[in-house]
Amino acid sequence: MPIECLVLGAGQEVGKSCVVVSINGKRIMFDCGMHMGYADSNRYPDFSRISDAGDFNSALSCVIITHFHLDHIGALPYFTQVLGYKGPVYMTYPTKALAPIMLEDYRKNMDRRGEEEQFTSQHIEECMKRVIAVDLKQTVQVDKDLQIRAYYAGHVLGAAMFYAKVGDAAIVYTGDYNTIADRHLGAAQIERLQLDLLITESTYANSVRDSKYNREGEFLKAVHKCVAAGGKVLIPTFALGRAQEICLLLEDYWERMNLKVPIYFSAGLTIQANMYYKMLVNWTSQKVKETYVTHNAFDFKHVQTFDRSLINAPGPCVLFATPGMLSGGYSLEVFMQWAPCEGNLVTLPGYCVVGTIGYKLMSGKPTRINLDKDTQIDVRCQVHQLSFSAHTDAKGIMDLVKFLSPKNAILVHGEKPKMAILKERIESELGIPCFYPANNETVSISSTGHVKAHASDTFIQRCLSPNFKFLKCGVPDKSASGSKCTEGISRLQVVDERVADSILVEQKCKKAKVIHQDELLLMLGEKEHEVKFAYCCPIRIEKSVQTGSKDLSSTDNQHLGLDKRSLLELLSVKLSNKLSEGNIQDFGEHLQIESFHVSVCLKDKCSHRTSNSIENQSELVFFCCNWSVADEKLAWNIISIMECCTLNTT
């Protein structure tokens, strides 16, 4: 059965991630995001493509949300509360805890921009109540056939890649991930899985990033310079994620440099967010985790709450304000006040959506920004671009694809030209078919199936008994990118020749059965009829002087009895020199190699000699050979050696 992948969002773009995958009769929606760049119906995925009738409950088996970013969860309250999807929704514990803050923050800002409200606070609350929280690696049985599992993705707190398996078909959808650990999160981590399809983000499909520490250093220098000169630093961020990461960075720096300049958070909202981070410290990086007993890293010492009266208060400060990208709301309000002053600094994230003030500031160095037709902002302050990203780069994506080695790959969450380049690389370097569909396109791929059969005990015993050998599959890919991929599942492999001793029997209306060939005859009620080959092979003899002119083929039994042995030994030596395969066993009367059986033939007339007109018989000795069908090739190989060789008797 093919796997069908309908891309409803983040196809050849970043924003409103939403992919609907059909596997073996199950249909899973991965992410339900919104697009920050649109204010019209384009901001949500086109859900009507899932079900014309709007019957999402029967059309979908479940919804899985990878992390709390709005481009992955922004449309969820709308989908569940307005469009009425009632089925299960899965996300990790941190995502369930933090998503309402993001959604509420967005909803409020949406109000301020005077846009039509798409969902209410109550919608968010009711939507979140229905969410089923999952732990990392927890194997969740959605129903009898559908199994899902989350893997650590880095990126933001609680971000996860999701594995889904129905019957024999399995896929992974990454969401956003980071293969490099940062100040507060670990690197993405997944185990080797057998996948038919990997759907991966490709934000940085074509770039390789330099050291994050340099960037952090530059950022701290810029901030320090500004506050030292009495300036104010504005850091527009979303409530969660980057805010905590930068705050950890500043806390650490403030401590080291013994700075006293106040750090403000714009609303109680974000301070509340730190409370969540404290309880979810297990989901952060190893370093942060280890210190939680003595000091929870999210207990920020230097952070205070901000209120409006402080906007124009004298003296330096650092302010975290929502939303990020200066798309409106509080951060924009403060920006309008601080931007005209040269001594101030505004830091912007590496990625700003088209249409936001942040985007305008970053493209070129404008001195004046038109907010709307009546409002203009003079920009004289410093602008620092914070280019540390929480996304993996091209190398990280390649490493992950290589490590998981799926049968197919689909790229989403990226820019079309860059995706095209990455697709090329994945196909040419890794030999994995790769697609990057546009929104509302469907990619169909075939999936592996299995034939299920009963296995007889004899089969299992014969195949498993002595020849166990461990096959460590999956050399851990500890590449420079630092992506930690755990060792794959160990497999036991059984030498294959014995598999060939077994038969798959299919009867009508019965489950197929695998049996050992010895059991087959019993089952059929037939008697074995052995088919063998035989050949009495002549070999030339070269007599040395010492033995005189005694004829070897004479009937002097006593003499020949001795020589029969030595002839076999001579043959054994010859064969072992020339034969590359098989193991020569000497049984005294005969030699045996697999089923090939050879002994000295002293008969005058042997039925296995085909030619009776051999001249000069005195220089020949006959070796009677027989073998079974299985060793046909080996046997003729041996015979050709025997026919060409000469035995030197001493």
Add this chain to the structure above:
Amino acid sequence: MEFTCLSKGDGFHFPPCSMLNLCGFRILLDCPIDFSALTIFSPVPPAFSGRFDVESSQTEPVVRKRQRIEKQLDANDLIFEEPWYKTVKSLHLWDASFIDIVLISSPMGMLGLPFLTRSKGFAAKVYATEATSRIGQLLMEDLVSMHMEFRQFYGPKDSGCPQWMRWEELQVLPSALKEIALGKDCEELGAWMPLYSAADVKDCTRRVQTLKYAEEACYNGTLIIKPFSSGLEIGACNWTISCPQGNTACISNSIFGSSHAMEFDYDALQGNDLLVYSDFSSLKTMEDAENNTNNFGPVTGTSSNLREEDNHWQEAAATLLKNDGTSEEAEKLAFICTCSIDSVKAGGSVLIAIDRLGILLQLLEQLSIFLESSTLSVDLDHVPVYIISSVAEKLLAYMNIIPEWLCKQRQEKLFSGEPLFGHVKLMKERKIQVFSAVHSPELLKNWQEPCIVFSPHWSLRLGAVVHLLRRWCSDQNSLLVLESGLDANMALLPFKPMEMKILQCSFTSGIGLQKVQPLLKTLQPKSLLFPKDLRCPIKFSESNKIYLYHENEMLCIPRMNHSTEIEIVTDLAYTFKVKSWKQESMSRLRGELFMEHGKYRLLSGSKTANSQQQRLLLHWGSPDLEKLLTELSKKGIDGSIKQVNGGAIDGAEPENPATTLLVHHPSKALIEVREACTVITAADENLASQISDAMDSVLGGI
């Protein structure tokens, strides 16, 4: 499959321990310590109690006079030596190196693990949930640190057998002590172990592979092991083990509804081939309640009442969780709080020697509410609550970062951004003060009475509790809160005369008897392993098999499923050459067999490329020679049948006559056909192969 229950255990702190042999792997379930046996030792004598020194009149306690007459036990009868710890007796009859896997179900089930991991040759894989492993580690560290006091008091000892274990010493032990030391059958002396070191604990936890909730662990490619919450304690779990021979679920002490730990996830244990039921917790209640009734095995029910019950079982299962006993538990906690408040009001202090994490956390929350709401006395709000334990700070901090293992209501706190437990706030407000030891200078500085103290160890032999008991034992206004499962008489011996009020509480530590039947009906295992000692109805279906087991009796259970399944990758299956014979179609297998994730799988292996070898390897039937001639001539091979006595040619016995077919063209060859064998003689490989092909078409073969 084989199963041996090594120990029924006893209550919360001493979980059952058993050995399971599955698919040839030996699996040990839990490795606990029997702390109730520790009471035969004397706590560190008072002279050593530092600040909390109470005048004592004991002289030369170590010298014990040989006495034949049994008198009332007193403190001097206890053993005045560095204690050893009693583990599961039968476990030591097993060679540690023969164990393949150890599954730890709860922090309590982990406390004896270092005894095993430090033993020679131990190489088993140990699995435990993340939370169990972390809490277990802290409890073990605490144990080692509490035990240090004994080391300091008695000084370094030589590695030999301690004094008390000598036969002549054991002989003079009072019978109550002797029974604990030697066991009822006098064969448990070998179960005593000197305590492990901090390094042993470290090494032990290093060996544990931690799992998340319901995370799959794959052992050796064959067993798939998964933990599901049991509700007993934070991180406590039941296990499911799948192997090609079937799926097994193991239930140890489980609690349906909990006010702190994640609930008993019984849904995940449904429909297994085998269920190993080893929750003995109701044994205690049964003994208490039915001491005078006759002894019967579990009631398997008659079919008449069964049918009637069947109609109701679904309802019964549905009510399982509703009546989870949490309200009963809450009442007990409230009662403890009320008693504590009363004592404090009377000017006495309260010592709570309960080592159940969940109870402790809830008591802390409840107590603060009681203290705040008690309007009778203004002072009550200032009654300090102390927690004294070397690991309390770490434990309490840890409790607030594992929402994944908490019950639904606590998880809701996470989602609304509140701390998971009340102690976080209370500690910040300094309403709860945590100290690592009773001698710590900060404690002495802050010490204020009356107060409420939480301190290990519940056995009253270790930890700060010993010193505080000495201090308060003669104060009739003070209150001691004990756990059940402890022989209070024995436990309190060193502190006699005891004037304190004593409250001994029992809390749920497993599945109630009345819930066993509905639970089993919900789980519907094909076979059930059930303790013979538990007398309760367990008939739940006509077709299912029930095996009753006894402590230390090995039970062999026939294979669970009758056929093993193999999966063949479709792509590979398509490459098989299918042959038909009568009704059947059959094909010879190719590829490589893997044992992968508990399943046999045939995958196209590296060697499969060699597909040219398609000769039929097995033949049956008897060849029709005329038909063979026709087949040969189709291939351009001419021959003729020559009926001869086999013996004439190669001296074979005449009873085994051969029919010979002579081939003249393209070159000479000979086909000798006997009843069960055909021999083809040809000097030319190609000709031989063609004849063989012809044979294939006149015989059945694969």
